[in-house]
Amino acid sequence: MKIALIVISIVLIAIVLLQGGAEGNDGSFTSGGNSDLFANRKERGGELFISRFTLILGVAFMVICAII
Numbered sequence: 001m002k003i004a005l006i007v008i009s010i011v012l013i014a015i016v017l018l019q020g021g022a023e024g025n026d027g028s029f030t031s032g033g034n035s036d037l038f039a040n041r042k043e044r045g046g047e048l049f050i051s052r053f054t055l056i057l058g059v060a061f062m063v064i065c066a067i068i
Contacts, residue, residue, distance in 0.1 A: 001064060001067065001068060005061070005064045005065065005068065008057055008061050009061060011057060012054070012057045012058065012061060015054050015057060018050060019047075019050055019051070019054065020047065
């Protein structure tokens with residue numbers, strides 16, 4: 001069980017690093033503006049797969065941690 005937790009955590013870190021950053025990041029966090037920070041963005045193709053895979057790995061990580 002602990003080996004599965006280690007493998008899931010390493011893959012989860014790699015997948016999170018593969019996710020794209022926020023496009024058009026113009027310093028919204030530092031200037032206080034909220035122009036399109038939470039704009040609806042549709043994910044497609046590989047981006048959708050990575051997003052769902054991250055969700056699945058995150059849930060698996062939490063479940064294994066709760067079991068241990």
